[in-house]
Amino acid sequence: MKHSFRGLIALVSSLIALALLAGCDTNTRMSTFDTKGPIAEAQLDLFMVTVWVSLFIFVLVGAVYIVAMFKFRERKDDDRPLPVQGHGNPLIEIGLIGASILLLVIVAVPTLRAIWYTHDFPVTEESKLGAWYQGEGLSAAEEDQPLTIRVEGYQWWWGFAYPQLGITSANELIIPAGKAIRLELRSKDVIHSFWLPRIAGKVDLIPGRSNGMWIQAGDSIEDWQAKTDATGSDEELRVAYASYLQDEIHNYYYGQCAEYCGDSHARMLFRASVVSDDEFTSWVSEIKTGHQAPNDMAWEDWYATNDESPDKLTGDINEGLQLFMSRGKCATCHAVNGNPRAVGVAGPNLTKLASRQSVASGWLNHRAEDGSVDVEQQYANFFKWIKEPNTVKPGNLMWKANGGGIGELDELLTDDEIHKISLYLQTLK
Numbered sequence: 469m470k471h472s473f474r475g476l477i478a479l480v481s482s483l484i485a486l487a488l489l490a491g492c493d494t495n496t497r498m499s500t501f502d503t504k505g506p507i508a509e510a511q512l513d514l515f516m517v518t519v520w521v522s523l524f525i526f527v528l529v530g531a532v533y534i535v536a537m538f539k540f541r542e543r544k545d546d547d548r549p550l551p552v553q554g555h556g557n558p559l560i561e562i563g564l565i566g567a568s569i570l571l572l573v574i575v576a577v578p579t580l581r582a583i584w585y586t587h588d589f590p591v592t593e594e595s596k597l598g599a600w601y602q603g604e605g606l607s608a609a610e611e612d613q614p615l616t617i618r619v620e621g622y623q624w625w626w627g628f629a630y631p632q633l634g635i636t637s638a639n640e641l642i643i644p645a646g647k648a649i650r651l652e653l654r655s656k657d658v659i660h661s662f663w664l665p666r667i668a669g670k671v672d673l674i675p676g677r678s679n680g681m682w683i684q685a686g687d688s689i690e691d692w693q694a695k696t697d698a699t700g701s702d703e704e705l706r707v708a709y710a711s712y713l714q715d716e717i718h719n720y721y722y723g724q725c726a727e728y729c730g731d732s733h734a735r736m737l738f739r740a741s742v743v744s745d746d747e748f749t750s751w752v753s754e755i756k757t758g759h760q761a762p763n764d765m766a767w768e769d770w771y772a773t774n775d776e777s778p779d780k781l782t783g784d785i786n787e788g789l790q791l792f793m794s795r796g797k798c799a800t801c802h803a804v805n806g807n808p809r810a811v812g813v814a815g816p817n818l819t820k821l822a823s824r825q826s827v828a829s830g831w832l833n834h835r836a837e838d839g840s841v842d843v844e845q846q847y848a849n850f851f852k853w854i855k856e857p858n859t860v861k862p863g864n865l866m867w868k869a870n871g872g873g874i875g876e877l878d879e880l881l882t883d884d885e886i887h888k889i890s891l892y893l894q895t896l897k
């Protein structure tokens with residue numbers, strides 16, 4: 469009986485261990501062990517120091533415990549007398565206190581160093597906007613600054629504003645590789661936390677204050693050179709550095725809100741595309757320009773026609789836009805750059821929405837294996853998101869917002885209307 473009970477315990481614990489191991493995914497897209505940048509790297513190094521110190525203590529204490537347990541356990545028919553009972557040994561007590569302090573110092577020194585490192589923005593010439601940003605409209609003072617991004621947390625999505633460049637985007641962060649970037653973190657409602665595991669994290673977004681951090685995807689040219697011992701002329705080094713960024717850093721990264729913030733906290737994801745300087749510059753200019761009206765009409769003409777004889781605007785896209793502007797009330801909360809009447813700020817800016825590879829703040833994915841947008845999946849996701857936002861993201865404001873949500877319309881949008889709105893949104897490339 470006793471035997472089978474032990475067997476049962478062994479079986480149950482191996483099953484639990486197996487179940488835990490099954491959680492070890494080889495997919496590293498959110499792994500803090502596969503770092504792509506100096507901040508995540510500093511955080512990993514610090515983590516490993518504490519792991520080794522803890523492991524050392526664990527093994528030492530565990531070994532003493534096991535030896536004592538087996539050597540001094542009570543055996544069958546044991547008639548040895550109790551050992552002499554002692555109280556206090558100054559040498560051991562002071563020794564153990566000393567050893568604990570030493571171990572704490574070993575952990576504290578790199579901890580402080582990492583805190584300072586991640587807190588102090590590195591001022592480098594390469595990161596100044598003037599050194600790499602090709603777009604227009606920067607003042608001399610701005611050219612002398614690094615790129616600043618204002619990250620705004622909402623229940624449950626992310627706003628990304630680039631104040632120096634005069635643009636706003638949402639849920640998919642676009643950043644240039646190898647540049648130190650300053651982040652200002654704010655919240656519009658409750659506490660959230662910015663976490664991009666392979667690049668940097670986590671810092672809280674707190675209502676009523678602005679927190680700061682800096683991030684950088686990939687090494688700066690100096691760090692890269694020091695790590696790889698690369699040599700050559702300036703020109704050769706630049707080319708080699710650019711191909712390092714291209715091969716190892718340009719990528720699509722996955723982020724997550726890391727502070728419990730209500731119903732859909734677990735679905736408050738975001739993505740980050742790390743791109744070249746040129747790609748970044750052209751992305752900014754496309755966001756600034758925004759979108760044309762359907763059929764390449766000027767917005768003025770489109771609205772004139774729409775106001776006078778809306779029936780003349782035919783086809784799914786035109787009707788989708790009409791629904792977006794009127795019956796669906798989408799433009800009350802969403803902006804689409806270019807469209808002079810779609811200027812809502814309560815929800816995500818939808819400029820170039822169709823170029824994003826997910827919707828609903830990263831929760832509904834339509835990124836294909838090869839990194840392109842899976843257009844059919846995108847349509848299905850748009851449709852699902854508009855049809856039942858409250859199932860996709862329980863508690864969100866698109867469904868119910870004190871009378872302003874699409875779940876509160878007197879007559880809910882029909883499938884045909886949602887179909888047309890989805891087709892219109894797919895034109896926002």
Ligand code: CUA
Nearest residue numbers: 660725727729
């Ligand atoms: Cu936002 Cu959790």
